[in-house]
Amino acid sequence: MKRNVSLEEISDGRLYRHNDMVKADCHGCKGCHKCCVGMGHSVILDPYDVFRLQQGLGKNLTQLLAEEKVELSVTDGVILPNMRMAGEEERCACLDGDGRCGIHAYRPGVCRLFPLGRIYEDGDFRYFLQTGECGENGRKAFQGRSKVKVSRWIDTPDQVRNHDFICKWHYLVSDLEGKLSEADDLEESKRLNLLMLQIFYMEAYESQRDFYEQFEERLARWMDKGA
Numbered sequence: 001m002k003r004n005v006s007l008e009e010i011s012d013g014r015l016y017r018h019n020d021m022v023k024a025d026c027h028g029c030k031g032c033h034k035c036c037v038g039m040g041h042s043v044i045l046d047p048y049d050v051f052r053l054q055q056g057l058g059k060n061l062t063q064l065l066a067e068e069k070v071e072l073s074v075t076d077g078v079i080l081p082n083m084r085m086a087g088e089e090e091r092c093a094c095l096d097g098d099g100r101c102g103i104h105a106y107r108p109g110v111c112r113l114f115p116l117g118r119i120y121e122d123g124d125f126r127y128f129l130q131t132g133e134c135g136e137n138g139r140k141a142f143q144g145r146s147k148v149k150v151s152r153w154i155d156t157p158d159q160v161r162n163h164d165f166i167c168k169w170h171y172l173v174s175d176l177e178g179k180l181s182e183a184d185d186l187e188e189s190k191r192l193n194l195l196m197l198q199i200f201y202m203e204a205y206e207s208q209r210d211f212y213e214q215f216e217e218r219l220a221r222w223m224d225k226g227a
């Protein structure tokens, strides 16, 4: 999800790469679950998140939608799945009664990043550190964080291929947003949205096969359909 704020307002002003040390380690969150509550539609799932959830829980997106763990929402004109925030407190549907993530090992990439964010430029991205949002007391709590290597914090294997995938996915979604914002044909907008959902999300992934190979195959199909 894009945010219309300046980096100076929300970060320490630095940009980070995988091998950099960043003051993001919140020591197991110590009873805080602030970023699992009231997040609206912002915990968006990418295809790798859906693959990882399927591997860990044995459930595809259709099943997670049926269980109301996940919902579909429109972000910048594009229909994408996100973790559902439920009830008056708007708690993530995967947050357990003790305020811990019930799917920690398979949690989405957005959750792995926090309090880091990504900034995209020239076909690539770097990370920035959000200084006012992590911990119950925002900036005060931020002072208690320790340094950790970005790659360790993100806790995702095969980071070179993952980085490549994240870039491709980001620019694919951005292109689609552009097309949909210019489209005056509602039927075409609907077709593109449904096609993307179908190809990248609704068709179950093969849990035992390499994700990135499957993504490339689906990407080729997406391009073949003139999207």
Ligand code: SF4
Binding pocket: 035, 036, 037, 043, 083, 092, 093, 094, 095, 096, 100, 101, 102, 103, 104, 107, 108, 111
């Ligand atoms: S998936 Fe887990 S870490 Fe992410 S918002 Fe939900 S409870 Fe929090």
Ligand code: SF4
Binding pocket: 026, 028, 029, 030, 032, 033, 034, 035, 036, 114, 115, 133, 134, 135, 136
């Ligand atoms: S806001 Fe920060 S400390 Fe609190 S749960 Fe999220 S990552 Fe952990």
